[in-house]
Amino acid sequence: MSTEQPNESTRRDLLRRTGAGFGGLALAALLQGGSALATEAEANPLAPRSPHFPPRAKRVIFLFMPGGPSQVDTFDPKPRLTADDGKPAPKAYLGQQRTLLASPWKFARHGQSGIDVSTLFPHTARQADRLCVIRSMVTDDPNHPGGCLLMNTGERVFSRPSLGSWVTYGLGSENENLPGFMAIGPGPLIEGARQYGASFLPAAHQGTFVSDLEAPIRNLANARISPAQQRRDLDALARFNELHRASRADDSRLAARIAAFELAYRMQFEAPEAFELAGETPATRRLYGLDEPATATFGRQCLLARRLVERGVRFVQLYHTTGGFQPWDQHSDLKGGHEKNALATDLPVAGLLADLAARGLLEETLVIWGGEFGRTPAREGNADGRDHHPYGFTMWLAGGGVKGGLIHGATDDFGWDAIEGRVHVHDLHATILHLVGLDHERLTYRHAGRDYRLTDVSGTVVRDILA
């Protein structure tokens, strides 16, 4: 039996972190009977922790494109698909014979590296040399709920901690006055909170979901009394709490809760500042397209992402949910739909990359772009759209620790199956964790009798894309 003394160790932690912030005060309760040991992580789930090895990226921005952007219309040109337009597809899909559908967009090579980008993304194309395009992504689930859950939690059926939760669990947060993991999207998400949930990890690791871009964090202001009045109330509360604590001095959680009220008071002034864009220059507003109706929403999301990573938020996930909860799902009207989505996101995404680079943040920030799967090279029935496609699709990474101007892997002549350098979602997750300095096989959490990891029993780091 261990001789460690839970109350003693949490009290020491508390003293060490007096005045610590947001999650810094999270002290796990002793389980009934007092048998559980209050480890460092339990005492302060969001305290910064050392990675397993030196990281290449300190922060992550995941630009999630729900619905499934089409690979053959964006970053994976297929001349054979154009040539065979209207001919039978090489394979059946869901037991149906379908006909090939050429891309309505032209491709060109961009930058020194000559990365292929279609005319859908003229602005992103100018950042081509920063992109590490993975053309050989594969996933297990051809439907949105399971696909989104697999991409964001590594599991398509059961509740599991999300990618961002694992990252903050592994690394803690650099800014204790803001949440360590924020998910930002103006609309509802398919599968909702599970996409950014902590599941069985300590609740402090769940993503803070921001759907109202104007009022990002709840209860940041008191509707009735002024800050000065609230200050006086808090002083009185502290005195009542100290009287209560006098005969219970051995319980550090009581002191932690007193400090939590002080921190909450400070957050009311510090958190809104991170979301206040008034101080941004006209040039920055243009860079993100804040003043154009088409780009205003996702531009605002991208600019918020930069402001948050600048302030040390560990993981920011942006959901492109303007025009529906899965706007990239073009079963029909591929041309109109993808053009609308590209118009809304292309300029802000390119602006974000350029801005991060200009501020010296890109080197230590990993940016990820993609959806839960791709789209079939074949037409769906007689409609002018494409179906869901898990067998080969494109995502790109940029920034901290990845080779810019690189194309990794390949699909076949039609853009159907990934045939070279296949990267399963588990492999992508292993690689993301590797880039932030975490070994996906060692980042575990004991739950319900066994150690769990983000990658379950799979995942191989894609070493070819590491800078």
Added chain:
Amino acid sequence: MKAMHRLMMRSSTYRQESRADAATLAADPGNRLRARMPRQRLEAEAIRDACLAVSGRLDATPGGPAFIDLMTPRRSLYLMATRTGAKTTGFGALFDGADCGAIVEARKASTVAPQALFLLNDPFMLDSADALAARIARESPEEDPGARLERLHGLLFGRLPSDEERELSRRFLAESGSDGWARLCHLLLCSNELIHVD
């Protein structure tokens, strides 16, 4: 199993309180020898129900459909919680409520600043404070602040206020305006004593 539970829960070890004298603390600082009960923090539902109960608003009607709006004065047991998080308030998760999609064998009890933000600023808490103040005013004579204070401490903590608490409250009320009682009620609803069980 029930017999074992009964045996354990009726034991003098289990029925101890959380406070301990200096000698006990020195002899068993980490509570490895079970010299006291670990102090319990109320669960999410009990925190909300406590606020409703002390302010005299708790609707204890059993059964019926789940509710979505936190301001509904029904027991938190009936607060809507869905697997996907749709139509679910953030209240449960804020105070370590279990994820509906996961198997959770024991809840944790975290202490984070957003909990304090909820208690300080959420309309539910402001309304609870108002209702509690109104209840005190209704149930004790206006001319006797001491009696009101005793009623307030009785409702919240099941005990009389100490001399220091009487003095603290007297000064707080003297420095406050007409909303003094509501604000005193509010800050005592935020107190450590209300949500921890010795």
